[in-house]
Amino acid sequence: MSKALLKEVKNNFLETFNAAPLLIFSPGRINIIGEHTDYNDGFVFPAAVDKGIAAAIQKSDTGTSTAIALDLESTINFELNKIKPSKEGCWENYVFGVFAEIQNRNKVIGDFNIIFRGNIPGGAGMSSSAALENSVVFGLNELFNLGLTKDEMILISQKAEHNYVGVNCGIMDQYASMFGIKDHALHLDCRTLESSSYKLDFKEHQLMLINTNVKHSLSDSAYNDRRSACESISKLLGVEALRDATEPDLEQIIDKVTPTNYQKALFVIQENARTIKAAKAIENNDLELLGSLIYQSHAGLSDQYKVSCKELDFLVAQAKKNKHVLGARMMGGGFGGCTINLIAKTAAKAFAETASKAYKNKFDKDCSVYFIELSQGTHLVE
Template sequence: MKEKLYSAFIGKYGDGGDIRMYFAPGRVNLIGEHTDYNGGHVFPCALTLGTYGVARKRQDSKLRFYSMNFESIGIVESDLNDLVPDKKAGWTNYPKGVLWAFKERGYQMDCGMDVLIYGDIPNGSGLSSSASLEVLTGVMLKDLYGFEVSLPDIALIGQYSENNFNGCNCGIMDQFASAMGKKDHAIFLDTNTLEYEYAPVKLEDAKIVITNSKVKHSLVDSAYNDRRNECERALKELKEVTDIQALGDLTEEEFEKYKEAIKDDVCRRRAKHAVYENQRTIHAEAALKAGNVEQFGKYMNESHVSLRDDYEVSCEEIDVLVELAWKIPGVIGSRITGGGFGGCTVSIVKNEAVDTFIEEVQKGYQEKCHKKAEIYVVDIGDGAHRLS
């Protein structure tokens, strides 16, 4: 892979100079969905799938971007002095947004760069290809320009750029998981404080299986921002009757006590999901730590039902995939993962059931939805880093 990328870079930009290579992973969230902007906990892990970047500094202020995933687009040019969102710039708005956010924080780039990108995360799958690209850009800038910036700060800069440059009101989870991932561990992250701990994912006789519905989602164009606004309205009304700063501050019992303060039924259901999902995530992490994978799977199933019914971010195709998985002996748990409105499911499947899972899910999905599901048995990898 590294030789292929290096050769592609030389082919596009020419030889010579200090050419460096980087990787930032995608992520799958095992449980804790739509809690990250509600002051709750999440439990993601970095994947060995992700985004590769090759870069070299230039002598002028030009920025040149090329993606091997979008070869027909060719090289997209920009300039350090012209960092504004532009629909015509397409995918390059993500790295441009990070450059803009670095400048907003006072980091000054004295020259532009040539960049080649290749990602093996399926586009629009909900495995955080955009966050991976943002974190990759941050690690690239830190290394190329010698900036003193921590990996958690790179995650925050990536989130800031997506919120304010690309217009998606995402939480911190995706960027944090990409920056801070650790092989064979999930990250138990309190999004309110950014306190985190690594939890070993010991699935001795099971695998993590991701199923891509091939229904592409776009968080900016979807109802994602609507969900966030609905939660903010619910929080505002709850603050009138109880002293909280975020929905994640409430237990299930406290929510039931105060929920009538939320006037709108839709906002009440959104808040219920945020509160219950946060508590589910706390209990699920404890179950996994205790080696109770079966209980962890039950929490995953409950999470999907809540995301389907209370948060309403699932879709027909995703529900079909999850229901097919639930019927297969050896499936410990299955749920939608990511922002929703399409994308992927994540399942924990016993080793002896993996082949059956792949066969049955693909067959059933084709029959019911007339689409071919892509299925990946995945490994948990490290966070973003420079490649030697």
């Protein structure tokens, strides 16, 4: 959590509104393994990180509300009784969506002002959107004593994304951002919303992110397409979600689905199994197995689920050439963003340099390297 970020947001609020705000920090997240399994009621393995959204919020007595995104130098004034979705892609939909979903639960909110800034790299697949939604719902809950539980808050954040942003996301991002535990990853069952926390101490190894700094425009529509393909196959199989299906089940309907959709469903079933194996590997301190599962995850995301891109595949190929990298894969929805790498601490700096150089030569653009720490979930900052 960046103290400088919080200080900047707080000072900005004091200058703009001449009132002392509540301060909230809401983290982004990484995901060790378990990609595109969350909306199939499966297992995921995320952790909150020390990059996130700092928000300052307080009641307004002017009869209107104001939201300011410092990163974008953008200000929106609005009346609560006239809120409706802005055009697609507008940041205020995250704020409006949360407010609308709270209203749907018959909770009473008065006018408010909010200012926020983030230090999650844009398009990195680290869920800046969930961090923003969580900071808004958490802030409003504190401000107006709404009595919402954290479980209710993450469902509000998720629904905001579905209904106002138009991304039919699963629950992992909101959960990891809200419930994160410092130095731990959460092995989450996305059906029951129950998780087990695992202290991550990889001894001589560490996690490192490399951001492709690309975000291909397919991402949102392709995400929704993948989700509807999974749902239609679940229906064919007569199960609630692909989490309930096995590979032999899938073989029974091979002639009823397209080969590409068959591979997508197969990926989800296999990825869910990998996520469960990864938890056991961490329990047993078997980093070789964990690394192998991470590489398998990328192969499936690229070849079966088809959500990778040439830049991500290139960085994973670079990792495979280096014996100090135990595993690497794309992380997040896909079509850009980061790779996550499990690497020996002593080799991390050298690998970051060689991979960055090779990437620059190949694509004539820079990638960015991040070393992250695992952080506490969304919370009030005193």
